[in-house]
Amino acid sequence: MNPVVAMILRRLGFGVLVLWAAYTLAFLLLYALPGDSVAAVLGGDLSTATQQEIDEIRHQYGFDQPLIVQYLTSLGDAVRGNLGTSYTTGQPVTAAIGQALPVTIELAAWSLLIAVPGGILVALAAVGARNPWLRNLLSGLPSVGVSLPTFWVGLLLLQFFSFRLGLIPAIGARGFAGVILPALTLSLPLGAMIAQVLLRSLTHEWTRQFVTTYRAAGLSRVRLLLSHALPPAGVSLLSIAGVVLGNVLGGAVIVETVFTRNGIGRLAETSVTGQDMPVVLGVVMLSALVFVVVNLVVDLLYPILDPRTRPVQESRS
């Protein structure tokens, strides 16, 4: 078989394995521990329900079955694309996710559009600046960026732009005006993380001998940075692509709550509050899927971007 195809198949198989394991762990976590799911279905209050109602719910959701049977049934459904129905709204989980997803994708797209170039620029400037004072300042920025509480940054932006300046309505803005503040908020930790990783590997490459070689050959500082330090350092960004996109989903929980946007993050937050296990499980699986797909793509990109990871060329001499 073609080695590339074999590699892709192996990676795909591994991805499916990770998804299965994530499903199993999440299922165990959410269903095996003693929590009262019936109460969750009834909105947290058991006192008004009759025993008959309770039994009915137990039967309807399969709580009367042994755990292993529940697990196998739900796994079988999940494989066929059915993630069950929400305890609180009765809506199919896939539909709920489908509804929320575009909102989050819009947010993710904008914030990545800000974070990726922003992070790269800051890292480049931090290494490239001649002035040592400026260099120190810039290299300190990313670690401050990752240290700020996201929800707090969101509130500050809201306070400043909506209440102080009145530029953007606090709630209910549509289109660009509605997404810009949440996107800025989310892009801060993402950009800072990108800058941090890139800065670290740029600094590492910058001290390597080939930079001296080319400096001694007469290349300018900018050229050394862009064409010699950046390409090998940029490869390190690939390895965190999965984590960055994961953080988009994680950050969305906070940002969508702060800015009241009905995306995946908000869905996660409300379902956790209501102990709506099928929805929680669905969101967890969505994030695992994103992670698996991103890493699959990254694995395929590596050999294209980094010749060192390619199989060694046959000696032609």
Place this chain on the structure above:
Amino acid sequence: MTATEFSTRLEDPEEESVGTQGRGRRTTTTMLRLPFGLILSALVVLVVLAWAVLPSLFVTENPLLGDPDIRLSPPNAHHWFGTDHLGRDIFSRVVQGAGASLGTTAIAVLMSFVTGTFLGLVAGTAGRVVDTVLMRIVDVLQSVPSLLLSLAVVASLGSGPVNIAVAVAVASVPSFARLMRGEVLRWRNSLFIEAATMSGIRTPEILLRHVLPHAIGPVGALAAIEFGAAVLAISALSFLGFGTQPPDPEWGFLISEGRDYLASSWWMTVIPGLVIAGVVVSVNRIAHALQTERRPS
């Protein structure tokens, strides 16, 4: 070009000057040369730790008791951080909240530290099968973003300070496990461990006397980083309402209280947030210093 390149690649000036004067002199000079930012960070952490341990020494008012006459007053000489919607002194609430925030954080980091390093040690030393199984589980845990993972744990356990500590701990177990395993593998193949094996030293003793002393540095630095991350995660979960129950102050919760008065009373959100950010920046600065301190050896 930076200084590190030359000091490592060109002659090491210390190489020759290694004489009898060596040791004592070096420690005193490094003490004096600590950067200002690091000293400031250490001060911030010490002050906040003092708040957490002995809040009564610092609070100026009863953090739970409000005075309706002075509701929503901005920062002033009496109320450094202003007052909230019930007229409670925010400075005192922040001081009081340090215990809840940092206590929960400490529990979370301790749990993940113990579990993670133990798993890493086992994975690094036990056979291939155990290693593979453990590391695949770690892979899976890392495939879900940490905040979502924590939320799933909260969904299962319910809210409350201890539960969110567990939730945050679960999410940071993978990094400890990975680092510890990496350290074991890294030192395991080193020449001095080969020399120790040839000198008849058995595996448990090698782990205890050769590997652990080397691993403790990087793992300690990671613990510091994870502490910073856990402060953020705990405050985020509290902000979302899964942490302490009112009226107990906790930093994230203080900010969520301020959210409703965002338009009129900025200090209710800004100031507790600054405290969180200050603590996390300081802890990260210290972690960074720990990491760079260890790297050359």
Place this chain on the structure above:
Amino acid sequence: MTPWTPTLTRSRAQQRTEATQPAASGPADAHHQEVDAEETGRTHTEHGTDNQVAALTLRDLTVRYAPAASPAVEGVSLTVPVGQTLAVVGESGSGKSTTAAVAAGLLPGSAHARTAEQRLMGQDMRGASDKVWKNVRGDLLGYVPQDTGTGLNPVRTIASQLSETLRAAGTARRQAAARIATALADVGLDPELHGSRYPHELSGGQRQRVLIALALAREPRLVIADEPTSALDVSAQKSILDLLEDRVARAGAGLLLITHDLGVARDRADSILVMEKGRVVEEGRAERVFADPQHEYTRRLMSASPVVHAVPHRKTGTVPEGTTPVVRAKGLSKAFGTGPHRVQAVTDVDFELAPGRTLGIVGESGSGKSTTARILLGLETYDQGELEVFGKPLGHNRRQGRELATRARFVHQDPTGSLDPKYTVAASIGEPLRGFRIGTRAERAERVNELLDLVALPRDLAGRRPAELSGGQRQRVSIARALAVDPELIVLDEPVSALDVSVQAQILDLLADLQERLGLSYVFISHDLAVIRQISDDVLVMAEGRVIESGPAGEVFDTPRERLTRTLIEAVPGTRHESGRANVI
């Protein structure tokens, strides 16, 4: 290797050499000597004195890495005339590389350099800005770094890296392609084949060739080469130095050659400058320095840096009949990996080692010498053959038993890596005693003191950690550790190759002395023929996993039977003068 392709540049280079060489010999006339038009554009003799235009002049250079630190370089002055080679020789810490960094404008910003004069082809470079430096680089100044594997950008092809450099200097794209082809051909590489490769697809020698091509692509007037061959095997070393010499001569440039190897300096330099601890201790014409060294340090360096033919090999007695050999190997073979990745590391190796004698195993990297050594101690298994240690067969796949572990010990190449940085000297030396549960705590402490005496380390070093020791001291500690359990056999894997030559000599003396006093048998692995000749009774020359020649040391070195052995001996730096090929380039 492809022979150099003659190019148009050749005649120009020669013209230049002709134009500048008389200047080097007759200082009084230098001012009137006409240099070609291109050169006068570049140089300006501001003072209008009789000073000839040297490629490089440094006067009274002092460098500190921190304001309060003691100087890394102090009061160094040197001149590299155009068309000549100046070798700066010194051990690590001598300041030779710092001096080169100043000359190349590559000193890090945190370091402080002061000079009374610094000129590059007459141009004042004191306090020159980055921009000034950038303009002279490539054009006036070429720099060849040591290839530690990272001298070239790992993610770009050789051709694209060369092309960028040329184009940054203003060469048009189409011309650049042609110039790259010439530049690569000039250093013996195939532009088609090697140009499209990535650095990791080339050998160390090939990468070093690329670095030379890069430095010389624009025919600079001064080439600074900082240890250009110390990462290479001797045979690769020789061809790289030949190449560098040839290219520099053709460009008519001056060469500042930084090296720790006196042999290299002797073979290649017109003048020599010996540095110790940041100061120049001796300088002069190469012949004079070698014939009549003035400074005590130079003499010490020279006696410590053995030149193969000059070293008397040891007086070897005969082994009495019927002695049981310490080690007997027959048909030893070992392969690593499986399937297509299978590499035969050791093939069909036979040898014997009699008690109290030293077996030297010599070969270049990848020759299988280290694997052979590790098999002896059960650190590696072997696939085929017979192996007896102390008269008992050592099984194919069994790790060494405890008893054997105390009778046969191993000393690693790298004392820095083989000592736990967190252990004190006493803890490291005492570790085998602890491991094999020998003696009480007090007895062990006493034994550690004895061992320190034995390896001539002061007892008060016992509490130090490896970072606080010098390289030589560290290797003494690891020898002491090997001696702790009174072994009969010690296998030493390149025990001195990480050390400076003068320290090397001391360690070799120590080993010889210990052998005599304790009746030890040694298996001594080294790539360095001079070292092997000095210490061995019997020699095994290995290449590509096989023994190509073996026998008593004297025989193998004086009358080598195999061509490969002869090549190895001739490639050793410092041998050109003995082999009657002196001054032949």
